[in-house]
Structure formats: C-alpha cells, structure tokens
Amino acid sequence: MLTISGITVRLGGRTIIDRASATLPTGSRVGLIGRNGAGKSTLMKVLIGEIDPDEGSVEMPRRTRMGYIAQEAPAGTATPFETVLAADTERAALLAESETCTDPDRLGDVHERLIAIDAYTAPARAARILIGLGFDEAMQAQPLDSFSGGWKMRVALASLLFSQPDLLLLDEPSNHLDLEATLWLENFLRSYPGTLVVISHERDLLNNVVDTILHLQGGKITLYAGGYDSFERQRAERAAQAAAAKAAQDAQRAKLEDYVRRNSARASTAKQAQSRAKMLARMQPVVAMLDDPSLSFDFPNPAELRPPLITLDQASVGYAPGQPILKRLNLRIDPDDRIALLGRNGNGKTTLARLLAGQLEAMDGSMNTSGKLAIGYFTQYQVEELAGSDTPLLHMTRAMEGKTPAAVRAQLGRFGFSGNKATTAVSQLSGGERARLALALVTRDAPHLLILDEPTNHLDVDAREALVQALNSYEGAVILISHDRHMVELTADRLVLVDGGVAQPYDGSMEDYIDFVLGRNQPKADTPAKGAATGSKPVQDKVATQAAWQERRELGKRVAKAEKELAKVTARLADLDAALADPARAPKPFAGMAICAMGKLREELAREVDKLEADWLALSEAMEA
Structure with missing residues (x-):
C-alpha cells in the first residue's frame, strides 16, 4: 500500500501541494491528472524521493522496487536491445556470476534464481517490448547515438517496462510515441502485474488502463473510482453539490449580515446581533468547485476558395535527390476536408505534411495548389523555438508586421492572451500556453488549410477538448497527425494510411485501425485486414473508395x-x-x-x-x- 500523509511542498516560496493525503492499495492503477502547472510532476518526484516534502510523509512497503524514467535519455554505443536487457540488473549480475562462480552450491543457487526470474526468456521479452514501441530488428541492433532524442526516450521507456518494478511511475509516457506505439503501450499496461501511477492527458488511456483517478487541483488531491469518464461524471456531481451548498450558505450569510446591521445599535437586540456576528466569523466559506479558467482556441475562418485546394497526381517526395520516401501520391484536398494521417513514425507522415505545406517540392508527378491558398503549419519545433525572453505581444507584432495594434491584440485574444498574459515573457508560460501561442502565430492570416503535427503534446485533457471544439468550428480544411485517437475520432472524417512508401485512403473506422494494429479480430492470412495497405496496393478498389469519399x-x-x-x-x-x-x-x-x-x-x-x-x-x- 502506498500512503501519502498530509504532504506539503513549497517551491520558490509558492505552495505547490498543500497538506495532500491519499491511500493507494497495492496493485491499483492510478491516473494522476490535473491542469498544466497543478503540480503533477512535483508529486511524482516526491513519490520517487527526488523532492522531500516540507511537511508530511510518503510510506510504502519495504523493498518496493520503484521504476521511473530519468530525465536524461540513454546514449552511447550500446544498442537498444543491449540497453533494455541491462535494465534487469539482477539478471545481469547473476549471469556474470554464473560465468565465474566455482562453488557448486552457489552456482546451483544462481541457476535456480535465474530460472525463477525467467532470465532465459528475457531476450525474447525485451525484443517484444522494443517491437511494440516501434523498433524493428535492424533498429534494435543500431547504436543509441544514431537515434534522435525521441527514439532514445522510447529506449528508456522500454528499459523501464522490461525491468517490471513493483511500483511503475510514468510521466506522460506517450509524448514521444506515435499512435501505433501508444496503442501497444496501453495494451501492455492493461495487464501490468504491479502498481501503476501514470500522469497522462490521453483520455483513452485513462479510460482503458486505470481504475482510479487521483485529481490534483489547488494543491489538494482527490481520489475518484474508475477511469476518466467516470471522474468527469463524479466531478460534475460534486461541483453541483458544492454550488448548491455555496448558494445556501451565501443566503444564510446575507440574512445574518442583514440582522447584525439592523440590530447592533439597539440595546434590546445588541446581544443577539453580537451572537450572530460571532456566528458569521466562525462560518467557513464553501468554495464552489469552479472550473479552471477556460483555455481559448478560436481559429479565424478563411475566405472561401473554390475546390480543390491541393491536388497530388502521381507525386513523389523525399529529401535526397533520387531517393523518394513516398511515391505515387494521389490526393485531393477540398476546403471542407478533415483528414487524419495514420502510420508509424518514420513512414513519412511528416514528409507528406511538409510537401502539402510547401516546405518540400515534388520530385516527380505534379502538385497543384489554388493561387490564393494560405496554409498554417503547426509543429512541435515551433513551440520549442519561441524566444523565451520575448512576450506573446512581441511575437505576434513581428509576425503581423503592418497590422494595427488592435488587430494584433485581437488575434492574441482569440487564444486567451489578453491583459497581462499578452505581456508575460514566454519563459514564464506553461507548455500548454506556448502551444496556444504557436497556434495563434500560424493561424494569424486565417489559413484555408491547417496542418497540425502532434498539436496535443503540451496540452492537458481540458485543453485538448477545447482544441477539438475549435477545430470542429473552424471552416477551413484540416490535416491532422496525432497519437490522441480521441481527437482523431472527433475531428477527422477521412483517414489516410502512410505506409510502405505510399499514402492510401484507409477504408475503415478508427476502431478498425486499432484492431488492425493490435492484431484483434483479424481475418485469415490470405485476406488482408479491412482498410490495410498490402505493399503498394490499396486493399479496397481505389475507384470505389474515392467515389465513396x-x-x-x-x-x-x-x-x-x-x-x-x-x-x-x-x-x-x-x-x-x-x-x-x-x-x-x-x-x-x-x-x-x-x-x-x-x-x-x-x-x-x-x-x-x-x-x-x-x-x-x-x-x-x-x-x-
């Protein structure tokens, strides 16, 4: 059992966690949620002992093996496969001892322990985890230094999962994953044998994996039974009860104040007035469970353009001359399209997005665009490249050169940057606020086509819902790359699978695609999965599919x-x-x-x-x- 007893944490003179308490039974699966900046990562660091609370304590059973991903990604010449195997330190130590041990009794004990911890099946288990997180056989044998930071973090996650700690602590584990790896991780965690505490803004993961929600708000933590949808229902009920209690107390307070005001000066009623005044002083205020200030996403609607916006005809695209990553691209984008690009990272989704955004030119074939087409292209790099010393107002003023100050302020206001927020240094903004600023910048010219490459990485659940609503109200076309399938399901009406060097319409729902990725409900070997691409050929008849769309x-x-x-x-x-x-x-x-x-x-x-x-x-x- 993990017990959090009245902990208080202060950082930089500010109280982040205030006398918070909770009890988590062994084997429970807990989703730690809260708005950005609420203190979720701080609480996680208290659990692993990286931060000592100013007050209170955290208690857990002796010899509990905790697992948590370090901030620094692994590096060096070791391969991902070797790094993951080395994560089981007991296995590595026992194998090393078995090579040098000369005592027959001790050697017998070593081999008995190796069998008990399934040491001899470990290589197969490590390979399965790496494959699930997107590493094929060739990638598993490459040195770590040949991978980007995101892929190295996948290795760190694989190592943690392989070590199977008693208490598994995960802080936004899907941030560096694509949709396919996120689905695999969710399936893996669903059957994890130990206790799990996960910080996540993935609604589907919180619904399908956890059995308890730990909500952190205003420095306090509250436990809710069930997944995220259950939490939302319970929170709404509590909010209604708190609002009713506050209204009743406000009415009682007004009545008491009125009595005191009318009767304090009269000798015959002075004592009663004093008594009611004391009652007022002792009355603890009931705070209504008001929602956090709403996040604002409001995309300016574009002027109308005649369709199509973009057409690709047998186009190829890549980075090195003569080495296309995608070939034979045939795609038409109309002003009202909502298209989600599916496929594992590395298969070319971002390459296709950059072609559509005009950052890459077609090597072969043709790409035709409407003459007045304006495109807004959002990537995580834009969030990371915002100058920390500048303010949102300065960023937008530069981007909207020649526009009036009122127009600049209006665009910032669409995304919640009004008043002091507009003049706050970017370095003081949360990750979600920076993402909002980047979206405000790329949509300043009311684009006809909005291309979003993983827009939710810095957004909490409430902010993601606000973004979904904004996208559904936006009158332009949308191309979406996201591992948040809840967002894909609510915003996209066309799915395109980027795989095997081609991009083909996926004739199926997101549920079909999830089943396909996880190998569920698959047809016989000689019948391809619904909507899946086999080599370079679409499964369904291309003409029929295009006619349906x-x-x-x-x-x-x-x-x-x-x-x-x-x-x-x-x-x-x-x-x-x-x-x-x-x-x-x-x-x-x-x-x-x-x-x-x-x-x-x-x-x-x-x-x-x-x-x-x-x-x-x-x-x-x-x-x-």
Whole structure:
C-alpha cells in the first residue's frame, strides 16, 4: 500500500501541494491528472524521493522496487536491445556470476534464481517490448547515438517496462510515441502485474488502463473510482453539490449580515446581533468547485476558395535527390476536408505534411495548389523555438508586421492572451500556453488549410477538448497527425494510411485501425485486414473508395449550405419576433410594417424554418450513414 500523509511542498516560496493525503492499495492503477502547472510532476518526484516534502510523509512497503524514467535519455554505443536487457540488473549480475562462480552450491543457487526470474526468456521479452514501441530488428541492433532524442526516450521507456518494478511511475509516457506505439503501450499496461501511477492527458488511456483517478487541483488531491469518464461524471456531481451548498450558505450569510446591521445599535437586540456576528466569523466559506479558467482556441475562418485546394497526381517526395520516401501520391484536398494521417513514425507522415505545406517540392508527378491558398503549419519545433525572453505581444507584432495594434491584440485574444498574459515573457508560460501561442502565430492570416503535427503534446485533457471544439468550428480544411485517437475520432472524417512508401485512403473506422494494429479480430492470412495497405496496393478498389469519399464530401457541402440557410432564416425570424414585441423599435427590415403583415410573414418564415430543419436532418443522417 502506498500512503501519502498530509504532504506539503513549497517551491520558490509558492505552495505547490498543500497538506495532500491519499491511500493507494497495492496493485491499483492510478491516473494522476490535473491542469498544466497543478503540480503533477512535483508529486511524482516526491513519490520517487527526488523532492522531500516540507511537511508530511510518503510510506510504502519495504523493498518496493520503484521504476521511473530519468530525465536524461540513454546514449552511447550500446544498442537498444543491449540497453533494455541491462535494465534487469539482477539478471545481469547473476549471469556474470554464473560465468565465474566455482562453488557448486552457489552456482546451483544462481541457476535456480535465474530460472525463477525467467532470465532465459528475457531476450525474447525485451525484443517484444522494443517491437511494440516501434523498433524493428535492424533498429534494435543500431547504436543509441544514431537515434534522435525521441527514439532514445522510447529506449528508456522500454528499459523501464522490461525491468517490471513493483511500483511503475510514468510521466506522460506517450509524448514521444506515435499512435501505433501508444496503442501497444496501453495494451501492455492493461495487464501490468504491479502498481501503476501514470500522469497522462490521453483520455483513452485513462479510460482503458486505470481504475482510479487521483485529481490534483489547488494543491489538494482527490481520489475518484474508475477511469476518466467516470471522474468527469463524479466531478460534475460534486461541483453541483458544492454550488448548491455555496448558494445556501451565501443566503444564510446575507440574512445574518442583514440582522447584525439592523440590530447592533439597539440595546434590546445588541446581544443577539453580537451572537450572530460571532456566528458569521466562525462560518467557513464553501468554495464552489469552479472550473479552471477556460483555455481559448478560436481559429479565424478563411475566405472561401473554390475546390480543390491541393491536388497530388502521381507525386513523389523525399529529401535526397533520387531517393523518394513516398511515391505515387494521389490526393485531393477540398476546403471542407478533415483528414487524419495514420502510420508509424518514420513512414513519412511528416514528409507528406511538409510537401502539402510547401516546405518540400515534388520530385516527380505534379502538385497543384489554388493561387490564393494560405496554409498554417503547426509543429512541435515551433513551440520549442519561441524566444523565451520575448512576450506573446512581441511575437505576434513581428509576425503581423503592418497590422494595427488592435488587430494584433485581437488575434492574441482569440487564444486567451489578453491583459497581462499578452505581456508575460514566454519563459514564464506553461507548455500548454506556448502551444496556444504557436497556434495563434500560424493561424494569424486565417489559413484555408491547417496542418497540425502532434498539436496535443503540451496540452492537458481540458485543453485538448477545447482544441477539438475549435477545430470542429473552424471552416477551413484540416490535416491532422496525432497519437490522441480521441481527437482523431472527433475531428477527422477521412483517414489516410502512410505506409510502405505510399499514402492510401484507409477504408475503415478508427476502431478498425486499432484492431488492425493490435492484431484483434483479424481475418485469415490470405485476406488482408479491412482498410490495410498490402505493399503498394490499396486493399479496397481505389475507384470505389474515392467515389465513396466524394459522395460524403458532396453531402458535407450540402449539409453546410443547409446549416447556413437555416441560420439565416432563423435570425430573420428572431428579428421579426422582436419587431412584433416592440413595433416602435423594430429592426430596419420590419420598421413601419403593419402588424397583420408581420403576422403573415411570421407564419411563412416559421414554415420555412421547419422545412429547412427537416432537410438538414435528412442530409445529416445520409452523410452519417
């Protein structure tokens, strides 16, 4: 059992954790959540002993083996396979001893222990973990120094999982993973034999892996049973109860204050007034469980352009002359498209995104773009390259050179940078705030096409939900690369699989793709998985697939047109109702119109609204089908 008893942590004179307590049973799977900056990583460091609390204590059973990824990624000439095997220090020590031991009794004990810890199956287990995290056989044999920082962190994660500690502590383990590796990790953690504490903003992981949510807010921690969806329901119920209690207390306080004010000066009631004044002083305020200040994402909508925005015809793209990474690319992007790119890291998703963004040129074939097309391209590098000494206002002023200060402030305000936030140094902003600033910068010109490459890495769960809503309100086209499948499912209506040097439409849902990646519900060996690419050929007939997507796009356009017509007529009906309620202040179109004429027009508009609603509903159902 892991017991957190009244711990308080202060950093730089600020209280991060305030008398927090919780008890976690052995074998529990805990999701540690909270807004960015709430102190989740600080609490994790207290658990591993890196930070000593100012007050309170953390207790756990003796000889508990803890596992936590160090901040520095492994490096050197050792291979990923060798690094992972070396993580089991007991196995390595016993194997070394077995080579030199001359005492028969001791040697017998060594071999008995090696069998007990499955030492001889360890190489196969290490290879399976590395494969799950994206390392093929060739990559497992390359030196660590040949990999990027993100891949080295995968090796560190693989080493930690391989060592199987009794208490496994993970801080945002999916940040360096693609969707496929994230799915594998979730499946692995679901059957992990020890106690698990994971900091994550992945809603699906928190729903599918953990059985307890530990919510950190305002320095306090609260336990909730179940996954993330269950936590949200329970938090909403508690918030409603707290709001009701606060309203009742506020009413009681107002009543007491009124009595004291009216009766303090009267001798006959002075004692009663003093008694109520003391009651007021002792009354502890009930704090309503108000949500944290909402994060703001508001993408400016672009001017209309005729489709298509971009067409690729048998295009190839790469970095070295004559060595294309992707070939025979055929893709059409229309103004209302929402496309998610699927495929493991290294297969070319970012390469395709850079081609569409105009950062790479097609080696062969053709790429045609609309003449007035504006593109906003977001990558993690833009977040990391923001000058820490500059403010959001200075960054945006430079980016919007020639624009008025009001226009600059307005764009910042769309993303929550108003008041003092606009003049705060970037170095003082959280990771989520920097990501918002980068998004504000790339959308300053109201792009027709928004390309987002892993936009959620620095965002907490609430911020991700705000981003989903903003994307669904945005009227331009979206190309999305993300390991957050919740975001993909809610925003994308087309899936493209980038694999084997080609990019093909994936004719299936995200659930189909998840089953395919995890090897679930797979057909017989001679029948490819639904929507999967086999070599360079699409599984489904290309013409039929493109026809299906084209039909859906056309329906989507009709739905959007119906929505605009419905909104227009509904607004006109609202103005007419206002004119009927107060003819003297009637809006311009209805000023001076006779009451009987307005009544007749209202009947016509009401019938038109009913018809447009029916048309919109029928089109929406057809598109969904």
